[in-house]
Amino acid sequence: MIQLNVNGKLHAVDVAPDTPLLWVLRDTLGLTGTKYGCGQALCGACTVHVDGAPLRSCATPVSAVAGRKIATIENADRSRVGKAVQEAWRKLDVVQCGYCQSGQIMSAIALLSQNRKPTNADIDTALAGNLCRCATYVRIRAAVHLAAKSLA
Numbered sequence: 001m002i003q004l005n006v007n008g009k010l011h012a013v014d015v016a017p018d019t020p021l022l023w024v025l026r027d028t029l030g031l032t033g034t035k036y037g038c039g040q041a042l043c044g045a046c047t048v049h050v051d052g053a054p055l056r057s058c059a060t061p062v063s064a065v066a067g068r069k070i071a072t073i074e075n076a077d078r079s080r081v082g083k084a085v086q087e088a089w090r091k092l093d094v095v096q097c098g099y100c101q102s103g104q105i106m107s108a109i110a111l112l113s114q115n116r117k118p119t120n121a122d123i124d125t126a127l128a129g130n131l132c133r134c135a136t137y138v139r140i141r142a143a144v145h146l147a148a149k150s151l152a
Contacts, residue, residue: 001013001014002014002015002017002062002063002066003066003067004024004029004062004065004066004067004070005067005068005069005070006025006029006031006070006071006072007031007070007071007072007074007075007078008069008075008078011029013028013029013062015028015062017061017062017063018061018062018063019061019062020057020058020059020060020061020062021048021055021057021058021060021061021062021064021065021070022034022036022046022057022058022060024062025048025057025070025072031072031074033072033073033074033102034046034047034048034057034072034073034102034103035099035100035102035103036058037058037099037100037103037131038058039058039059040058040059041056041058041059041060042129042131043100043103043129043130043131044056044100044103044104044107044127044129044130044131045099045100045102045103045130045131046058046103047102047103047104047106047107047129047130048070048071048072048073048106049069049070049071049072049106049109049110050065050068050069050070050071051068051069052069052071052110052113053110054106054107054110056129071106072102072106073102073105073106076105076106076109079109079113080151081109081112081113081147081151082105082109084112084147084148084150084151085105085108085109085112085143085144085147086105087147087150088143088144088146088147088150089101089105089143091143091146092139092142092143092146093139094136094139094140094143095136096134096136097133097134099133100130100131100132100133100134103130104127104130104132104140107126107127107129107130108123108126108127108140108143108144108147110126111123111126111127111144112144112147112148112151116148116151116152117148117152118144118145118148120141123140123141123144123145124141127140127141127144
């Protein structure tokens with residue numbers, strides 16, 4: 001059994017230690033907001049927070065995060081920053097197909113948790129590992145700025 005702290009709740013999961021965290025979240029715990037994109041930690045669709053830092057869950061063995069604080073998109077609205085980011089996403093109608101958005105939002109929350117006045121370069125760097133097939137990058141950047149403004 002592996003002990004996980006996910007979204008503030010403790011879970012004992014009976015999975016192989018090398019099982020990717022993504023599959024434990026989705027298949028074992030039923031938290032399907034975190035998406036599978038590439039399986040190689042290249043697209044960012046599977047981004048979650050571990051101890052507050054963004055992490056690609058598709059390439060992270062569950063044993064590597066045992067006992068650490070894991071937060072998923074389902075937990076995003078529990079913080080002031082998360083609420084601000086999600087509200088900005090809605091207000092600016094960022095989502096097109098939406099598949100990448102949970103990863104985009106988790107990366108934006110991590111950025112704004114550390115930097116409340118990000119520049120375009122800061123945003124581009126922080127979200128560089130999150131790919132959007134619909135190319136809503138301009139709206140994503142604008143939403144991060146709007147969220148930052150609402151947090152000021």
